[in-house]
Amino acid sequence: MPIDAANPVPPSFPRHVGMDQVPAHVPPELIRQSGLTIGPDFLANPHDFMAALHEKQPPIYYDVSPMGNMWHLIKHEDALFGLRHPDIFSNEGATPFPRDPDDYFYFIPIEIDPPHHRKYRNIVDPVFSPQGVLKLEEQIRQRANDLIDAIEAKVAAGETCEFTEDYGRPLPVSVFLDIMGLPQDMRDEFVDWAVQLLHSNDRAIMADSMRKITAYLKQAIEEKKANPDDGVVSRIAHSAPDGVPLSDKEIFGFVCFLFIGGLDTVFATLNNIWLYLAQHPDKLAEIHARPQDIDKIVEELLRRWSVTFSGRVLDKDYEMRGVQMKKGDRVTFILPACNFDPEVFPNPREVDFDRPRKTILAFTVGVHSCMGAHLARLEVKIALQEWLKRIPAFSVKPGTQIEYRPGGVIGPEHLPLVW
């Protein structure tokens, strides 16, 4: 059903939760309670858990969970197909992020299916293209070095570097503020909002931070309307695809989505990679020895340490691999599992910088491929290069228990490092 982005309404798809709400068309032999994102086996080692799905589960199974029942698809091939067929696997209503039903808005462009989707992407694609993000390179290097200055000062004063707070979190927030045209002095406040919204696991705190974010972004949009600049907020606020200016709801939904979409994923990715490198000095040495291969290295690290999933809703009845799915069923493509598909990436848990180039699913595929993918790649690359110049070797602080919390973006909660 085509939606009107200027007049958003909350979706009315049924949500099924728990064993007593399994639809009748689901064959009992395909029902699982896999524990993805919530079970103790997952939380002990999420990426090993997702790699092992290929041994433990069928390629398509129906997962029953307190977070909602849905089909899980784990094959690389099936993800490429499904994510490239938005006419079958729709994004409308598939983003579970809660919003005020009385002031509802769509996250743009992720909740907009073709053909309307492209008009929004055309507004920002030049900024987020490989060439576009390169304009930010020097600025990102500076931000990274500023943070490392602070980390070195902290360590010199006898404190421990908490990677997640000292580098993983503030770096993407700083870059986000730069690209959006928002002031750097908002950094710590944005960090607090992001943490409360995405990591508090408390609905009252989440709602409160969402209110603060909304108020700030709405005011920032008004200011950019009055005083245009070359940042992305201004670009969106002043855009007029086919001569029609975007409505306030569209502008807000777009800006708000960029805030939510861009911060936690890079954060979690950096945390995963630094944890891995802290535990694998051999790989660290290899990265030092191969500076010319940094792009390949980043791509392989992104494959191995993908952090999130793609949710869709069936827009029609559809059969895959002999499994009959019905219109309205929810589907999750387990992207990290797809990146561990042994048919595509042999010996999948091995980090191998010389793998033949294949499509990785870190940024999903299809029309809703991550628009920030090139920015994210650049951030990871620069974060690594600048860090390794100044802190060439490091390890996890002895005695640390690495913990993961349930949630849709996967990375260690804390990562104290020593060197």
Add this chain to the structure above:
Amino acid sequence: MPQVTYVDHDGHETRVDVPLGENVMRGALYSGIEGIVGECGGGLSCATCHCYIDEDWIDTTGGPSSDAEAELLEQVATKLRPTSRLSCQIEITPALDGLVVHLPETQF
């Protein structure tokens, strides 16, 4: 502004202006030409902007511009030919004014 002609699988031609410094993939996306998907946005990771350079233009565009492009061309969904390129890797220069590219039947 340089013009690029996109010839779809059925032989239908569309000629569009593409700004200097842009690339052949983006020229298609901005103009709503459907034979190019370009889902990764030019990151050499998806192989969905495959095109065949017209024989008359292949000497001007040349072959793959990097090892990564050559490797990824192995992943395209339709037949790989000597004129195959990933259109995101062809930057528009004054020398490419008038370029003709042929689009495959499908990108995946």
